[in-house]
Amino acid sequence: MSVVEDGVRVGRGRWAALAVLVGAVLLLAIDGTVLYLAVPSLARDLAPSAAEVLWIGDVYSLALAGLLVVAGTLADRFGRKRTLLLGTAAFGAASVLAAFAPTAEVLIAARLLLGVAGATVMPSTLSIIRTLFPDARERTRAIAVWSAASAGGVALGPVVGGLLLERFWWGSVFLVNVPVVLVFLVAGAVLLPESRDPRPGRFDLPSAALSMAAVVPLVYAVKHAVSAGPDARALFAAAVGLGCGALFARRQRRLDSPMIDVRLFANPAFSGAVVAGFVAIFALVGTLFFFSQYLQLVRGFGPLAAGLAELPATLASIAVIALVGVLTARLGRGRTVGAALLTTALGLVLVAVAEGAEDYLWLGLALVPMGLGVGLALTVTVDAVVSAVAPERAGSASAVSETAYELGTALGIAVLGSVVTLLYRSMLPASVTDAATRDSLATAVAAGHADVARVAFTGAMQVTALIAAAITAAGALIAWRAIPSGKNTGARTGEVEG
DSSP states (O other), X not given: OEEEETTEEEEHHHHHHHHHHHHHHHHHHHHHHTTGGGHHHHHHHHOOOHHHHHHHHHHHHHHHHHHHHHHHHHHHHHOHHXXXXXXXXXXHHHHHHXXXXXXXXXXXXXXXXXXXXXXXXXXXXXXXXXXXXXXXXXXXXXXXXXXXHXXXXXXXXXXXXXXXXXXXXXXXXXHTHHXXXXXXXXXXXXXXXXXXXXXXXXXXXXXXXXXXXXXXXXXXXXXXXXXXXXXXXXXXXXXXXXXXXXXXXXXXXXXXSOSSOGGGXXXXXXXXXXXXXXXXXXXXXXXXXXXXXXXXXXXOOOHHHHHHHTHHHHHHXXXXXXXXXXXXXXXXXXXXXXXXXXXXXXXXXXHHHHTTOSSHHHHHHHHHHHHHHHHHHHHHHHHHHHTTSOGGGHHXXXXXXXXXXXXXXXXXXXXXXXXXXXXXXXXSOTTOOOHHHHHOHHHHHHTTOHHHHHHHHHHHHHXXXXXHHXXXXXXXXXXXXXXXXXXXXXXXXXXXXX
């Protein structure tokens, strides 16, 4: 049973509602990485090029990043529960299309639709948590559970994929979403409260267009520049993205009801948390995207074994739930995030070293600090972002945090994934001229050049992990200096309907 106190559900009903929200974000996080283990099998069926493989992995997060700000604003306006349930239903429908995609192009389109649907779900989950848990201490614990699902789902995706791929075809990694979506729709309709901004103001269509026109071209520019070089196309796309971003920020300052209150970025706690969250997920997803292929095609693990091999990162990120309260109380937010990112950087260095070791034990141990650091960083940064605004603007603030998350995912795959590809090709002996071998490790194995390709790919993975570690260490310094280390006040704010 649950009761209503000061407009907010308390008791078991509130935590049951949290369980539904965690289930939603876990589904989306798993879907972001569940496909990684399926790349070798779908490559045999659909024969995608190396660029198409990157797009299959990247377009999901690209669509999410481009639409999150718009979706968060719409959720504030029309109701977060309603938006969440509609987005979840659309997610299930897009999953069916992806499962039975006959070509790589159709699969890319289906992943795009999954991203569009997912964009309506992610900010709604956080904003509902913001209103369900007005007490700062309880909200931190609730967000720790949410973050564990988010970060843990990224690492859990390969395990789920491995279990399915051991028995079924690659489309099963999408089709499994359908029964989960059906359960969620029923539970969400019963357990979730409705909430919205009581004074949303006028929806500004130009701002919506500018927000998408800022994010999507910028991600494309980075992706294209890393894979094909900084040519005129990449420079033009970057200029469009940056120009639209500047116009978006300028317009928000002039509006009475902006999509995003850009003045929040003058707050070091807010802007530092956004940057730190971006860096954490950039390093994690960018590393894991090719890590699953490394486990299967270099170490010879089956899909299930490869998924289980990544489990230490998942378990470590879940352990954050028990640690976050103690660490933030003793260190404060800024120092906690800085220490978390330094732990992640250490884990990435250890992963780089362990990838050359024969025994998997060292690699499994190296994944622990990486998962622990990312989980802790995400929990504290998300809490800092959603706590920086009034509850009625929780959707738009959550969208900023989630945009950083998904932008980090998209750029992590685009940048680090492309770096792996470039290093792999540069590390192949000059005598290897076969186009299939130089295209990717998967096609090299199929072409019969497994040994030389595995050596080159391992070297590429090690260097890329070290690059990710350096970026994460720089993020730790930013977080340490920018995010204040004050303690939570424990204040209660906010209202929620139903």
